[in-house]
Amino acid sequence: MPSAPTASGARLIVRVAQQELRHAWRTRSTLLLGGILTALLLLAAITAHDRQLHEAAQRQRYQDLVGSQFASQPDRHPHRVSHYGYLLFRPVAPLSAFDSGVERFAGTSIFLEAHRQNTANFSAASQAGTERFGDLTPASVLQLFVPLFLLVTAGVSITREREAGTLALHLAQGVSWRALVAGKVSGIFLLVLLVTTPGLLATTWVVTRTQPLSEVAPRLLILAALHAVFWAAVATAATLVSARTRTSREALAITLGTWIALWILVPRLAPVAANAGFPLPSRAEFAERVEASVRALGDAHDPDDPAFARLRQETLAKHGVATVAELPFNYQGLVMQEGERHTAEAFQAHLDSLDAVRERQQMVLDLFGIASPLLATRSLSMATAGTDPAHLAEFERQAEAYRYDLIQRLNTLHMEQVASAQDRYGDVVNGAPSRQRIDQQFFASLPAFAWQAPSLGTMLARRARAGGVLLLVVTLVAIAFVRTTHPRGRRA
Amino acid sequence: MTWHQLTREWLLLRRQRVVWLGAPLVLLAGLLAIGNGHRVIERQREVLAEAEARQAAEHQAILRPQASAVAGDQLYYLAFHTVRTPSPWAPLALGQRDVHAFNLKVRIHALQGQLYDADLDNPLLTSFGTFDLAFVLVVIAPLFLIALAWNLRSGDEEQGTLPLLRLQAPSVVRLYAIRLVLRTGVVWATVLLLFGVSLPWLGLPVDQTLGRMVGVATLYLLGWSALAGLVATLRRPSEVNLLLLLGAWIVGTALGPAFVNVAAGRRYPLPEALELTVAQRQGYHGAWDEPLADVMEAFYRRYPEWRTAVVPTDRYSNGWYYAMQQRGDDQARAVAQRYREVMEAREVWSQSRLWWFPPAAVHARLNALARTDQAAYLRYLDSVAAYHEALKRHFFPVIFSEQRVSDVDWALAPRHAHRD
Numbered sequence: 001m002p003s004a005p006t007a008s009g010a011r012l013i014v015r016v017a018q019q020e021l022r023h024a025w026r027t028r029s030t031l032l033l034g035g036i037l038t039a040l041l042l043l044a045a046i047t048a049h050d051r052q053l054h055e056a057a058q059r060q061r062y063q064d065l066v067g068s069q070f071a072s073q074p075d076r077h078p079h080r081v082s083h084y085g086y087l088l089f090r091p092v093a094p095l096s097a098f099d100s101g102v103e104r105f106a107g108t109s110i111f112l113e114a115h116r117q118n119t120a121n122f123s124a125a126s127q128a129g130t131e132r133f134g135d136l137t138p139a140s141v142l143q144l145f146v147p148l149f150l151l152v153t154a155g156v157s158i159t160r161e162r163e164a165g166t167l168a169l170h171l172a173q174g175v176s177w178r179a180l181v182a183g184k185v186s187g188i189f190l191l192v193l194l195v196t197t198p199g200l201l202a203t204t205w206v207v208t209r210t211q212p213l214s215e216v217a218p219r220l221l222i223l224a225a226l227h228a229v230f231w232a233a234v235a236t237a238a239t240l241v242s243a244r245t246r247t248s249r250e251a252l253a254i255t256l257g258t259w260i261a262l263w264i265l266v267p268r269l270a271p272v273a274a275n276a277g278f279p280l281p282s283r284a285e286f287a288e289r290v291e292a293s294v295r296a297l298g299d300a301h302d303p304d305d306p307a308f309a310r311l312r313q314e315t316l317a318k319h320g321v322a323t324v325a326e327l328p329f330n331y332q333g334l335v336m337q338e339g340e341r342h343t344a345e346a347f348q349a350h351l352d353s354l355d356a357v358r359e360r361q362q363m364v365l366d367l368f369g370i371a372s373p374l375l376a377t378r379s380l381s382m383a384t385a386g387t388d389p390a391h392l393a394e395f396e397r398q399a400e401a402y403r404y405d406l407i408q409r410l411n412t413l414h415m416e417q418v419a420s421a422q423d424r425y426g427d428v429v430n431g432a433p434s435r436q437r438i439d440q441q442f443f444a445s446l447p448a449f450a451w452q453a454p455s456l457g458t459m460l461a462r463r464a465r466a467g468g469v470l471l472l473v474v475t476l477v478a479i480a481f482v483r484t485t486h487p488r489g490r491r492a
Numbered sequence: 493m494t495w496h497q498l499t500r501e502w503l504l505l506r507r508q509r510v511v512w513l514g515a516p517l518v519l520l521a522g523l524l525a526i527g528n529g530h531r532v533i534e535r536q537r538e539v540l541a542e543a544e545a546r547q548a549a550e551h552q553a554i555l556r557p558q559a560s561a562v563a564g565d566q567l568y569y570l571a572f573h574t575v576r577t578p579s580p581w582a583p584l585a586l587g588q589r590d591v592h593a594f595n596l597k598v599r600i601h602a603l604q605g606q607l608y609d610a611d612l613d614n615p616l617l618t619s620f621g622t623f624d625l626a627f628v629l630v631v632i633a634p635l636f637l638i639a640l641a642w643n644l645r646s647g648d649e650e651q652g653t654l655p656l657l658r659l660q661a662p663s664v665v666r667l668y669a670i671r672l673v674l675r676t677g678v679v680w681a682t683v684l685l686l687f688g689v690s691l692p693w694l695g696l697p698v699d700q701t702l703g704r705m706v707g708v709a710t711l712y713l714l715g716w717s718a719l720a721g722l723v724a725t726l727r728r729p730s731e732v733n734l735l736l737l738l739g740a741w742i743v744g745t746a747l748g749p750a751f752v753n754v755a756a757g758r759r760y761p762l763p764e765a766l767e768l769t770v771a772q773r774q775g776y777h778g779a780w781d782e783p784l785a786d787v788m789e790a791f792y793r794r795y796p797e798w799r800t801a802v803v804p805t806d807r808y809s810n811g812w813y814y815a816m817q818q819r820g821d822d823q824a825r826a827v828a829q830r831y832r833e834v835m836e837a838r839e840v841w842s843q844s845r846l847w848w849f850p851p852a853a854v855h856a857r858l859n860a861l862a863r864t865d866q867a868a869y870l871r872y873l874d875s876v877a878a879y880h881e882a883l884k885r886h887f888f889p890v891i892f893s894e895q896r897v898s899d900v901d902w903a904l905a906p907r908h909a910h911r912d
Contacts, residue, residue, distance in 0.1 A: 054761065058766065062770060076780070085773070102619045119612070127835060148742075252734070268621060269623060280614065282612065284546060288550065361616065389614070430782070431805075432780065433809075433812070
């Protein structure tokens with residue numbers, strides 16, 4: 001019995017695969033389904049790309065506007081500018097036209113100002129009223145509907161022959177179960193590649209039109225490999241179901257039930273479990289904790305605050321002077337700088353605790369991935385496309401780093417450029433009470449925000465657990481394949 | 493005759509494995525869904541129940557050490573909680589309540605910078621959608637009906653029992669009609685049972701809204717039943733029937749609404765969301781660079797009753813400060829209005845297009861009945877805006893007469909309450 005892939009075994013696999021393809025070509029319903037998949041893929045690619053371009057252009061326009069407004073602001077007191085702050089618009093990810101991931105559920109703009117870290121606002125989801133059942137993106141077609149096609153086609157691939165009586169013929173001709181299943185899987189895999197090729201080419205063309213190929217190519221290769229593994233696992237599992245069931249009806253009931261359970265129900269239940277197991281605090285609860293911490297630090301706006309009294313003593317001692325007026329810089333600016341350092345730390349500690357909760361929620365979702373390989377595949381796909389939660393967190397991290405640097409630069413200007421004596425509303429400038437204003441050139445020369453896209457390698461490394469889960473599922477399917485098709489284990 | 497047929501068909505149906513497999517599964521999913529809806533809304537109710545005590549504690553922490561300070565200075569820090577109480581039916585159809593704010597805090601600063609703060613969530617989890625009874629009804633229940641009715645006629649034909657039935661029954665059409673009615677009845681009873689369970693569980697009132705929800709659910713299942721009957725009359729093989737029904741299910745529940753979403757976003761883009769933040773910020777901060785007299789004049793046009801109040805022109809004062817904050821809202825007024833109008837227009841357009849895809853439309857209708865939809869959120873935002881205005885009017889006397897913290901009866905501040 002040829003159980004190892006010998007030369008004749010490989011020839012048999014090719015023959016079965018060819019027969020499967022020929023059968024699909026003759027069956028109109030398979031072609032019809034394939035045509036629908038292609039159309040969906042094309043439509044998804046075009047609309048998602050259109051949306052990506054539109055979104056990216058819009059955010060860039062406002063980012064430029066904010067940048068030019070910041071650079072051309074009038075002479076101002078530096079702390080005024082700290083409150084004027086900066087607005088950042090989250091850049092659109094390179095492959096968001098392929099997989100929009102969680103982008104539409106995250107805020108698009110974030111306001112940076114002194115003393116506090118704001119969260120991003122204006123998520124697309126909060127502005128659209130319709131129920132979310134997955135966006136129409138090429139990724140959702142490849143991850144939701146192609147598996148359905150595979151489950152239906154592969155699910156009946158052997159039962160069909162059993163019902164027609166050709167299965168016994170195959171086995172009598174010396175085709176082993178292993179070659180039969182392998183041939184069916186290969187044939188169906190090729191079939192799905194054939195029917196999705198136009199759509200996949202269009203998707204590739206669409207996403208490489210606006211991106212440098214060197215940036216996109218490795219991502220596309222990884223996505224191709226990921227989906228190939230996912231599809232192969234699904235096709236193999238469904239073919240094995242077909243091998244073990246008597247009628248096509250029974251096989252369809254199992255495979256369709258599987259799709260409904262693992263592609264529709266589990267993805268809704270997993271977040272419920274994650275939320276129930278590890279709830280996030282409400283915004284009000286969170287704000288209460290942050291404000292309590294910040295209050296404990298003292299008020300940087302109040303130079304007589306007891307918490308800042310020690311700073312004064314230390315500073316006076318360090319410079320060997322008796323009053324803050326004798327210091328070689330504006331003491332008020334130093335107070336702001338110290339205050340900012342402390343509040344930033346307090347905020348960060350609390351935000352880190354939120355991230356810890358979200359990380360646990362992610363872990364729950366990953367564990368559900370063992371049941372539903374869709375979850376693990378989706379997670380890796382988002383990470384590759386640059387649209388997963390880790391990318392959002394990275395944007396928020398860079399935004400905070402920029403905010404902190406910007407505010408501290410302004411506080412340094414406050415220390416060095418604003419005279420202590422004129423650091424109160426003693427003047428009237430342009431008909432308005434004013435503290436000392438400094439030349440707007442100081443603000444125009446402050447660095448602009450530059451988003452550093454994280455490298456693909458580091459972002460994928462963070463999703464190693466999802467990769468492990470997918471590997472586990474693939475291994476389980478492989479074991480099932482070996483056991484089900486063991487030469488002594490199966491009969492017609 | 494018909495009664496006899498009905499009972500006989502019922503006895504036959506009772507023997508089907510799919511009934512005893514499907515009904516418990518739908519029931520289980522439904523119970524989990526009601527439980528989840530209950531958990532989500534109960535959690536929000538807890539947060540809202542604490543709002544008053546939380547606000548009192550926050551205000552006390554700010555005001556107590558500052559009894560002799562200028563009240564207007566301290567108002568800068570005071571945030572007032574708004575309370576969006578969910579409707580009793582919210583747990584059944586969570587709608588957008590998981591991504592919309594329900595406990596916004598406002599200070600008497602420019603409103604537009606505060607109105608759109610979302611509550612904390614995890615986009616990873618929200619991206620999967622909510623799990624509630626509406627989802628089970630709209631998405632899962634039709635699958636049960638499809639499982640029961642996909643081979644209504646074709647099954648007999650393929651098993652060769654159709655000629656036999658022709659001999660036995662006076663009318664095969666009536667026989668299949670009875671079978672379809674019974675199958676629909678099984679699904680309907682399951683759904684009804686879930687509604688029934690939710691009554692004591694969620695403490696729901698038996699009223700018009702509940703009646704409408706059950707009515708919508710009934711019509712919805714009848715629609716699917718009619719479709720299954722229609723497919724059966726095509727006299728195609730069972731597999732084709734199944735693909736047709738599943739195709740309708742996929743288009744109605746997933747593809748259709750996704751198309752409408754994409755088209756709505758394309759037709760009604762919302763650059764105003766970004767524009768709004770920019771305009772509000774420019775308006776407020778620009779006011780610091782304008783002559784005080786101009787800022788105050790703009791303020792007086794809106795609040796003429798304060799024209800006679802004394803605002804010093806050579807030093808900082810809170811009257812001037814809040815007039816500048818007002819400037820932020822005034823400058824953003826037009827774009828805020830446009831933002832609102834586009835959001836509403838998009839919603840109206842989406843809702844009308846959703847009727848092409850009845851499952852999505854039914855889902856939207858249930859959310860509207862539970863008042864967890866976009867429209868309910870916008871009504872809440874309106875109430876927050878009105879509350880913000882009331883707060884300003886309440887505190888302007890405190891600000892313009894430069895009262896001390898200890899002079900103010902803080903308990904008199906207006907409270908916010910909004911019921912979905």
